[in-house]
Amino acid sequence: MSMISQYGTLAGADGAPDTNGAPGSDGLPLHGVRVLDLSHMMQGPWATEMLADLGADVIKVEHVRGGERGRESGTTRIGGHSAFYLAMNRNKRSLALDLKSEAGIAIARDLVARADVLVQNFRPGVIGRLGLGWDEVHALNPGLVYCSGSGYGGDEADRPGQDLLAQARSGAMWLTGQHGGPPSPAGPFIADAHAASMLALGVCAALFERTRTGVGRHLEIDLVGSMLHQMTQELVSHHNGDRSSRRSPSPSNPFMEGPYGVYATSDGWIAISMCPTADLARALGLPDLHERFPDKAAALEGRDDLVAEVGALLAPRTTAEALAVLEANGVWCAPVNDLDTMATDPVVGWAGRHARVTHPGIGPVDLVLNPLSVDGHRLPVRRPAPRHGEHSAEVLAELGLDAGDAERLARDGIVHLGGAA
Structure with a gap:
């Protein structure tokens, strides 16, 4: 039992009703699972959002002053709020808590004792100094699934990690773009996104295992490892294959044979996927194309010439005209949409x-x-991203602290109440 004498007594694990704090989550796979989200920016918050979408009660533990760093991320604001933050934190509750105070840590430890999952991506050493490292938490709650995120993992865990840097160092940026041009990062933050997805998958697996063992696991994920995992096909081909890889003259995967890539039209762009040259020859009126590039090996070896020839024939046509003739002849293709036409x-x-x-x-x-x-239904959005400290009083009440206790904690700067921006 955790004691904070001047504010009241935190109830033991059985001392207060567990509301699960997730209205509308009944019937979802993770209903009844409680997640403490101590993470920030994208890697951790998107993983916990996925768990929240699946019905988990995610309590976002934020800094008492200002909240999570992600509240200031990006350049787009919606009603004064970061669009990135709103996108990464729906279906959660916010507890604004001072983890550098004795009272704040006592509250955090009581939450840990009741939780199923904890997710954090602090710099190495920070979480341990707070008394919430794996060893301390596992001793307090052996069934807790504990998740740690970083940029590089292992011996490089203290190096600052960010999506663009992970794309660069992993080699993924070299894969993107066209021959003779600069390396190109992907538009979305794919390192963070894949790390978040793998972390959510690991949590679900560890929770399933816990049904048999009763014991939690310490899961770790890093951005570079996630990028390498996304390049499984390319890395296995490059390091084991019988030919060296080189970038394509068309923006595309350098391991793919022509005409795979992106092509300009008179009013936009189209993408052509894996395609037998016989189909392409028929669509473009080039009967000898298949004779010159009869198989994948020839289409890879002569990719530069094939791409240039296809590009020259498509450039005068509109996107609609090009798509019509290609689709009519079985060529796999699609328009390159911008975010409005999408x-x-x-x-x-x-x-x-x-x-x-x-x-x-x-x-x-x-x-x-x-x-x-x-079961045939999309996962619902049950609540928007929380305002800073919006659910502090609610979460404290579940720990046995009444309104007066919460107000005293707020006056002393231990928590932030109310949900102001």
Whole structure:
């Protein structure tokens, strides 16, 4: 039992009702699972958002002053709030807590004792100095699944990690772009995104194992390792294959044979995927194309010439004209949409892939739905990203502290109440 005499007594694990704090999560796979999210920016918060989407009660433990660093990330603001933060933190509750204070740590430890999962991506040593490292937490709650995120992992865990740097050092940036041009980073933050997905997968696996053993695990994930994992096919081909790789003259994967790549049209761009040259020859009226590039090996060896020839034939046509003739002849292709045309593309189906929710103080906000469906239904957005400390009083009440205790903690700067921006 944790004691904070001047504020009241924190109830033991059985001393207060467990509300799960996740309205609308009944029937979802992780209903009843409680997650403490001590992470920031994207890697950890997106992983915990995925768990929240699946029904977990995610308590976002933020700095008492200002909140999580991600609240200031990016350059786009929606009603004064970071668009990146709103995107990464839906379906969670916010507890604004001073982890450098004795009282704040006592509250954190009581939450740890009741939690199923803890996610953190502090710099190495920080979480241990707070008394919330793996050894201390495992002794307090042996069943807790403990997750640590970093940029590089292992001996380089203290090196600052960020998505662009991970794309660069992993070699992924070299894979992107065209021959003779500079290395190109992916538009989305793919290192963070894949690390978040793998972390969420690991949590689900560890929770399943715990049903048999009763014991939690310490999971670790890093951005560079996540980038390497995404390049599994390319790395195995490069380090084991019988030919050296080189970048394509068309922006595409350097391991793929022509005509795989992106091509300019008179009014935009189209992408052509894996395609037998016989189909392409028929579509473009080039009967000898298949004779010159009869198989994948020839299409890879002569890729530069093949790409140049296809590009010259497509450039005068509109995107609609090029797509029509290619699709009619079985060529796998697609328009390269920008973010506005994507939203009206009848095949992409943006209308069924996002939800409009109402955020207090902002109004309507469009959020991207989780791509997973359960029993034929998309996972719901049950609440928007929380305001700073919006649920502090609610979480403290679940620990046995009444309104007076919460107000005293707020006056002493241990917690922040209310949910101001």
